[in-house]
Amino acid sequence: MTFEERIIQLRDQLHQYNHAYYNEDKSLVSDFEFDQLLKELQALEKAHPTLQDPSSPTQRVGGSVTKNFPTLLHAERMYSLDNTYSPEELGEWIKRIEKIYGAPIEDFTCELKFDGASINMTYVNGTLQKAVTRGDGTQGDEVTANVKTIKNVPLKLQGDYPAEFDIRGEIILPLEGFKQLNEKRLAAGEEAYRNPRNTASGSLKLQDSAETAQRPLQCFFYALAGELPYATHWESLTKARSWGFTIPKSMQPVSSLDEMLAYIQHWGEQREQLPFEIDGIVIKVNDISVQSQLGFTAKSPRWAISYKFKAEQVSTRLNSVSYQVGRTGAITPVANLEPVQLSGTIVKRASLHNADQIEKLNLRIGDSVYVEKGGEIIPKIMGFDPAKRGALENVIHYITHCPDCQAPLERIPGEAQHYCVNDTQCPPQLIGKIQHFVSRKAMDIDGIGAETIALLFQQGLIYNIADLYRLEKEQLLPLERMAEKSVDNLLAGVAASKQQPFAKVLFGLGIRHVGETVAKRLAAHFGSMLALLQARQEELLAVEDIGEKIVESLNTYFINPDNQRMIQDLTDFGLSMEVEVVEKASSKLDGKTIVVSGVFEKVSRNELKKMIEDNGGKVGSSISSKTSFVVAGASMGPAKKDKANKLNIPLISEDDFLKML
Ligand code: AMP
Numbered sequence: 001m002t003f004e005e006r007i008i009q010l011r012d013q014l015h016q017y018n019h020a021y022y023n024e025d026k027s028l029v030s031d032f033e034f035d036q037l038l039k040e041l042q043a044l045e046k047a048h049p050t051l052q053d054p055s056s057p058t059q060r061v062g063g064s065v066t067k068n069f070p071t072l073l074h075a076e077r078m079y080s081l082d083n084t085y086s087p088e089e090l091g092e093w094i095k096r097i098e099k100i101y102g103a104p105i106e107d108f109t110c111e112l113k114f115d116g117a118s119i120n121m122t123y124v125n126g127t128l129q130k131a132v133t134r135g136d137g138t139q140g141d142e143v144t145a146n147v148k149t150i151k152n153v154p155l156k157l158q159g160d161y162p163a164e165f166d167i168r169g170e171i172i173l174p175l176e177g178f179k180q181l182n183e184k185r186l187a188a189g190e191e192a193y194r195n196p197r198n199t200a201s202g203s204l205k206l207q208d209s210a211e212t213a214q215r216p217l218q219c220f221f222y223a224l225a226g227e228l229p230y231a232t233h234w235e236s237l238t239k240a241r242s243w244g245f246t247i248p249k250s251m252q253p254v255s256s257l258d259e260m261l262a263y264i265q266h267w268g269e270q271r272e273q274l275p276f277e278i279d280g281i282v283i284k285v286n287d288i289s290v291q292s293q294l295g296f297t298a299k300s301p302r303w304a305i306s307y308k309f310k311a312e313q314v315s316t317r318l319n320s321v322s323y324q325v326g327r328t329g330a331i332t333p334v335a336n337l338e339p340v341q342l343s344g345t346i347v348k349r350a351s352l353h354n355a356d357q358i359e360k361l362n363l364r365i366g367d368s369v370y371v372e373k374g375g376e377i378i379p380k381i382m383g384f385d386p387a388k389r390g391a392l393e394n395v396i397h398y399i400t401h402c403p404d405c406q407a408p409l410e411r412i413p414g415e416a417q418h419y420c421v422n423d424t425q426c427p428p429q430l431i432g433k434i435q436h437f438v439s440r441k442a443m444d445i446d447g448i449g450a451e452t453i454a455l456l457f458q459q460g461l462i463y464n465i466a467d468l469y470r471l472e473k474e475q476l477l478p479l480e481r482m483a484e485k486s487v488d489n490l491l492a493g494v495a496a497s498k499q500q501p502f503a504k505v506l507f508g509l510g511i512r513h514v515g516e517t518v519a520k521r522l523a524a525h526f527g528s529m530l531a532l533l534q535a536r537q538e539e540l541l542a543v544e545d546i547g548e549k550i551v552e553s554l555n556t557y558f559i560n561p562d563n564q565r566m567i568q569d570l571t572d573f574g575l576s577m578e579v580e581v582v583e584k585a586s587s588k589l590d591g592k593t594i595v596v597s598g599v600f601e602k603v604s605r606n607e608l609k610k611m612i613e614d615n616g617g618k619v620g621s622s623i624s625s626k627t628s629f630v631v632a633g634a635s636m637g638p639a640k641k642d643k644a645n646k647l648n649i650p651l652i653s654e655d656d657f658l659k660m661l
């Protein structure tokens with residue numbers, strides 16, 4: 001047997017053992033034997049580097065180092081789920097979607113809602129190509145090398161899998177593994193991790209994949225994404241299980257609200273016995289064609305919902321209240337609590353939101369307060385225990401001056417928040433504005449984190465966002481934690497940000513009430529900073545979604561000479577102050593609505609969609625009488641074919657479509 005043959009044999013064998021162990025609950029060899037074979041393979045691969053294979057079982061050992069995780073777009077957006085908290089709400093959801101669908105729906109699945117980090121994995125020809133975190137839903141971080149170390153993630157599939165598909169799952173850290181990890185950390189004098197969920201997502205972002213490999217992570221898969229030839233969610237996951245994915249056996253088909261409630265009741269009681277954390281149940285419409293008719297809201301699918309278990313409540317002592325200043329000057333009061341364990345987390349602080357909320361809760365320092373964790377991460381104070389009250393003189397007096405710059409606070413009539421209006425000098429506001437500017441949704445500047453910005457500010461190197469573009473290597477090198485490499489990264493990131501589109505620049509300025517969507521609207525409508533600066537009140541108000549509050553905030557911002565100067569500086573540094581006009585490739589598809597379906601050979605689906613748009617066409621999401629034609633790839637679903645035939649809509653092959661252009 002040649003080395004090459006032996007390597008292939010070992011890989012096949014190890015894949016086989018792994019599959020049997022994780023998908024069929026069968027140990028075909030002892031751990032010891034498995035390790036021996038793996039070591040042999042490692043040694044052979046090391047000796048024959050030309051025979052490397054990105055799907056080799058040795059990938060699980062890790063060892064590659066990733067400094068910066070690249071940001072990648074998801075082919076299909078990763079949505080969140082709407083929440084319900086009571087049987088009534090769940091019943092209302094069913095009624096709501098039946099109304100939209102226009103007929104009773106009696107085919108659902110119930111699944112556990114795993115509390116970990118979501119991940120999207122792409123498989124091509126049966127091997128794992130990439131794994132990307134959910135991120136903001138549209139794009140996330142590529143963490144493939146780390147995900148490959150997770151033992152139950154198949155690196156090579158078996159059976160009749162589609163040539164290319166995405167699959168989604170939740171990466172979790174089981175409670176036992178979390179406990180052991182913390183014991184080790186404490187023994188080494190390090191701080192304990194707070195909860196399994198954050199630790200799981202943190203583990204995906206470790207630079208050294210060998211370290212990730214040490215953590216007993218697992219991935220539970222819960223959905224395939226994209227167009228695939230399966231009629232139901234159940235069918236698609238059953239298929240996925242046969243290819244080697246861990247699809248939890250707890251998934252169950254149900255047909256009525258009563259059956260859903262029985263499932264919820266059962267797992268509500270069993271959840272304490274589970275070796276990992278769940279935070280609810282997910283209910284999904286099973287039939288994929290019904291799913292696509294229900295579609296999505298801006299945030300979540302209409303065809304799925306989560307049922308959150310009742311929040312756990314504990315009581316603890318309110319020690320003090322402190323006040324934080326945000327980047328817009330908004331003051332957030334924060335309750336400092338006697339640390340207490342709550343749903344697997346140690347809680348030390350809770351937001352009190354604003355002065356009204358404090359008044360409503362009628363708290364005193366020293367009170368024993370009830371703390372609850374609902375759907376959101378930040379725990380809430382629900383009330384106090386009248387039997388254990390703090391002293392009367394300990395009423396909470398809301399501050400009147402900024403805790404950081406001592407300027408008097410103001411409250412805009414009609415708004416709940418107090419503001420420090422000293423926005424040109426108050427340090428946390430200045431730092432916060434720069435942090436916002438570099439953040440991912442704004443200018444997305446790599447190589448400069450929140451702490452670095454605080455440091456540069458304290459060192460007097462930056463005061464506003466324009467100063468970022470004045471930074472020089474010699475100024476940065478002497479700073480603590482600033483190796484030459486990090487300095488180069490930082491400067492390269494800053495320089496690269498000049499390519500960001502105008503909408504991002506506008507959002508990055510951090511003008512109060514000008515969020516991402518508003519910035520996009522304004523950029524698209526006015527086309528340039530100059531036009532926006534010159535726009536009159538009525539013109540601004542005429543733009544969709546732009547109300548008085550926003551217009552007033554824009555005025556206040558643009559009238560300020562410091563801001564004017566800064567915008568001028570940014571313009572001089574070469575940032576985009578205009579919407580870039582994209583040249584259309586042609587108008588060959590003007591007026592046509594085209595649906596793309598199936599898997600393609602020469603170009604990806606996303607490329608196809610872009611080609612349609614570049615040539616003047618519109619991409620349709622589902623086949624209807626308005627569809628001009630369908631570009632049909634391999635494994636286009638039979639239901640879709642029928643529909644196209646019924647409506648007499650032509651199907652065009654990939655090749656013919658490419659010839660058209
Ligand atoms: P949320 O983040 O609360 O909006 O809930 C959506 C997230 O729940 C998804 O992004 C998944 O990461 C996670 N999740 C956990 N288990 C499931 C499941 N069985 N089906 C769908 N999503 C799930």
Ligand code: ZN
Nearest residue numbers: 402405420426
């Ligand atoms: Zn201040």
